[in-house]
Amino acid sequence: MSRTKQDVVTEFRCAEILDAARKIFAAQGFSDTTMEAIAEQAHIAKGTLYLYFPSKRDIYLAALRQGIRLLNDDTNRKVAGAAGVQNQLRIFVTTRIEYFEQNREFFLIYHSEIGNLLPHPGKQSGEIVELYLQQAHMLEQILRTAADKGEIRDLRPDATAFAVCDLTRGVIMQRMLGWSKAELQDDIRHLIDVIWRGIAA
Amino acid sequence: MSRTKQDVVTEFRCAEILDAARKIFAAQGFSDTTMEAIAEQAHIAKGTLYLYFPSKRDIYLAALRQGIRLLNDDTNRKVAGAAGVQNQLRIFVTTRIEYFEQNREFFLIYHSEIGNLLPHPGKQSGEIVELYLQQAHMLEQILRTAADKGEIRDLRPDATAFAVCDLTRGVIMQRMLGWSKAELQDDIRHLIDVIWRGIAA
DNA sequence: TAGTAAAATGACTGAGTGGTCATTCCGTGA
DNA sequence: TCACGGAATGACCACTCAGTCATTTTACTA
Incomplete structure (x- = not known):
């Protein structure tokens, strides 16, 4: 004040x-x-x-953190407002793809930073990794609950959550590289179609 | 001579x-x-x-090309020796994951170069991109054939092929980052399980 | 073994950059 | 209107590194 x-x-x-x-x-x-x-x-x-x-690196990390936080908040809010696992998955995927299409520059940083984590497994700069994993864990919870209720098959929820994230990232990349000539809605529909059949009970 | x-x-x-x-x-x-x-x-x-x-960049590109060629040849050979779509998928995934686990350094270059393509869509250095897409197209052919024979559902083969590639890359990354505590065989089994159910007729 | 040419070397250069700090600018309050 | 203090500036410094090239080493031959 x-x-x-x-x-x-x-x-x-x-x-x-x-x-x-x-x-x-x-x-x-x-x-x-x-x-x-x-x-x-x-x-x-x-x-x-x-x-x-204070330094170049600090600017970089601040930009990255800010972007991930906004994305996560957006995703959390929208997913929380959806009913039913399949819908939640669809919203999860849609929100993230749309966010990245709106913030292309951010996706590039996001993607390349993951690459920078790879050579130094273990001693990763805590917060970024945590923010990164947060979404996968959120999905994992959703899947776990759905599995308990018998709505989906009894698969490893961690691996399945990562799979959804990977497919999402893949769609974003293909679209950015111009390798997908389909409409966004078609890409999303295809993704959900495959994954849902893959995991549904 | x-x-x-x-x-x-x-x-x-x-x-x-x-x-x-x-x-x-x-x-x-x-x-x-x-x-x-x-x-x-x-x-x-x-x-x-x-x-x-002649230059630093040339060394880099040569290393990258060499690695991709070896990987592609390996994959092509092994997949060609497999019978049945499901098996071919399994071999595809397994070969690539194993190659990258054996050549971790190469995966890092591979991954980061994809990121470098992103900011310059369209004017991409032809050969690398071509090598990169070659595998997806090979998979796409397999899927197309299988769809014609009615062994799998009638999905967009291009998007499905990319999906398999994305899931494969995802597994490699989770393993490299130490985020997957499962055995390699379990990760592969889970991947094939989900994708096969997702696309099977 | 001596002579020669190709291969290998590493000190050097010129371009470029992260970060500093003495100086300038500007809003505010008297 | 003036004086003051914090905000903004950009020339500068210390350092790094891709690429060069005069010199040395090696491998081969006669």
Whole structure:
């Protein structure tokens, strides 16, 4: 409550920087992105970046975290409002695909960061991984409950949850690369069709 | 036929360089990899690298191409030797997962390069993409044939083929990240179980 | 063994970058 | 209108690295 003006300006600048960063990091990757380029995209000078973030890596991680949080919140909210496992699955998939189609740049960062986790299994920077796994665990719970109720077969819920995530990511990628010529709705229908037959009781 | 010795030495050096490059690129990513590091790993001097490859990017692409070719050949051969769609699917998945478990470093390059294609859809460096799609198309053919024979449902074969590839890649990733605590055989069984039920007639 | 040419080397260069900080700008309050 | 303090700036520095090339080493032949 103290310095409204202050905080508002800071928040605004941070948001601008993260938006700019997301675009540039997505287009160039972490190493090939220069602070100069981020500054330019954000319409501020390079030195100003360092008033709001201590380092390049920090900007990168902040942009990533922000994106995942928004995606997760969105997904959670929408899935919670759906009834029936099949519908929940459909909403889960749809929400995520649409989010990424709306935030293409973010998907690129998201995807490449997973790749960066791979060489260092175990000593992964906790929070990002946690945010990443959170959605799979949410799905896992849904599947577990459905299995208990006999709505779906008794499969390993963890593996099945990952499978849904993988299929979702696959559809996003094929669409981004222009490898899918179908309508979004058709891709989603196909995905749900296959997975549902695959797991239904 | 001319200079056997010559060619043999050159081939040997190239192979050594590509092996070294694969390890380093996988661990550090393209930008963070230094020619010095590759040279060291290959037990030669930096200048020597330039006797065999014109640039850093060329080494990278050569390593990637080589890896994909080996994988594709392996997959093609083994799948061709299998009878029945379900078996072919199982062999496809198994071969690829095993190849990547045996060549972890290569998977990292493979995965990150897909990410690099994303920001530049359309103007993708032809050959790599072609090699990449080749396997999906092979699967697609198998599925198309099976659908004609009525062994599986009449689904979009392209989307289904991609789905199998995505699930395969997913399993590899979960295993690499230590997120799957199951035996390899269990992961494969689960994958085939779900996808087969999903597509069987 | 001496002579030669190809192969290998690694010090060096030039371009580029993350981060710093002395200086400038600007909003505010008197 | 002026003076003050925090926000913004961008020239600069220290460092990294792809690629080069004069020099050294090796392999082969006569």
